[in-house]
Amino acid sequence: MKVLVQAERFDLGAQNAAFAAGHRDMGAIVTFTGIVRDLPDDPLVAMEIEHYPAMTEKAIAAMAQEATERFNLGDVLVIHRYGRLEPGEMIMMVATAARHRRDAFEAATYLMDYLKSRAPFWKREITAKGAAWVASTDEDEAALSRW
Amino acid sequence: MDVLYFAWVRERIGIAREKVETQAATVSDLVAELRGREERYAAAFEDVSALRVALDQELADFDAALDGVREVAFFPPMTGG
Numbered sequence: 610m611k612v613l614v615q616a617e618r619f620d621l622g623a624q625n626a627a628f629a630a631g632h633r634d635m636g637a638i639v640t641f642t643g644i645v646r647d648l649p650d651d652p653l654v655a656m657e658i659e660h661y662p663a664m665t666e667k668a669i670a671a672m673a674q675e676a677t678e679r680f681n682l683g684d685v686l687v688i689h690r691y692g693r694l695e696p697g698e699m700i701m702m703v704a705t706a707a708r709h710r711r712d713a714f715e716a717a718t719y720l721m722d723y724l725k726s727r728a729p730f731w732k733r734e735i736t737a738k739g740a741a742w743v744a745s746t747d748e749d750e751a752a753l754s755r756w
Numbered sequence: 757m758d759v760l761y762f763a764w765v766r767e768r769i770g771i772a773r774e775k776v777e778t779q780a781a782t783v784s785d786l787v788a789e790l791r792g793r794e795e796r797y798a799a800a801f802e803d804v805s806a807l808r809v810a811l812d813q814e815l816a817d818f819d820a821a822l823d824g825v826r827e828v829a830f831f832p833p834m835t836g837g
Contacts, residue, residue, distance in 0.1 A: 643837055659762060659763055661760070661762055661810070661813070661829060661831070663813050663827070664810060664813035664814075664829070667813055668813075668815075689836065700837075701836075701837060721837055724836045724837040725834075725835070725836055725837035726833065726834055726836075727815070727834060727836075728834060728836035728837070729762070729810070729829075729831065729834055729836070730834055730835060730836035730837075731762060731763035731831065731832065731834065731835055732835045732836075733763075742763055742764050742832065742835075743835045744832075744833075744835070745832070745833035745834065745835050749835075750833075
C-alpha cells in the first residue's frame with residue numbers, strides 16, 4: 610500500500626508502470642485519475658485544494674486498508690495533490706490490484722466514493738468572477754450508503 | 757487544547773488555529789462556548805449541520821466527549837477526489 614499526499618505533479622505513466630510491475634499473482638489492475646475540470650459558463654482560472662496535513666495521510670491509509678480487506682486487494686496506491694492546480698491538471702489517482710477485475714473495479718469505486726467525502730480536502734474554484742468553495746453534494750454522501 | 761479551522765470556517769473566524777482553555781465536556785459544549793465569544797465565531801458556527809469535526813485527527817460526532825482530546829478541528833464537509 611502506498612499513499613502520497615503532495616503538492617507536486619505526478620507522472621501517471623511512471624506510477625502505473627511501477628504499480629503494475631511485480632504483481633505476478635494479480636490478474637487485474639484498475640486505475641482512476643481525477644482531473645481539474647474547466648467550468649462551462651465561467652472559465653476556471655485555478656483550483657485551490659486545502660487539506661489537513663496531520664489527518665490526510667492517516668485517513669486515506671485507513672480507507673485503503675479497509676478497501677484491501679473488503680476486496681481482497683494485492684496492492685493499492687493513492688496519490689492526492691493539494692495546493693493550486695490549473696484546468697487539465699491531474700488532481701489525484703487511485704490504483705488497485707486484485708486477482709480478478711470485479712474486485713479491482715469495485716475497490717477503485719469504493720475508494721473514490723470515500724476520498725470524495727471522507728478525506729480532509731477542501732476545493733476552491735477561482736474564476737474571473739471570484740473564488741468559491743466547492744460544496745459537497747447529497748449524491749456524494751448517498752454514494753457511501755451503498756457500501 | 758489546539759483548535760483548528762479549515763476552508764470557509766477558517767475564513768469566517770480569521771485564523772487557522774488557536775489554543776483554547778476550556779472545561780467543555782463535549783464538542784457541542786465547546787461550540788456553544790466559541791459561539792458566545794464574538795460575532796465571527798457565531799457566523800462560523802451558525803449551522804453545525806453544515807460542519808464536520810475531527811478529534812485528534814479522527815472524524816467524530818458533535819456529542820463526542822473531549823476528555824483527553826488534544827486537537828479539535830472544525831471544517832465543512834470534505835470535497836476530495
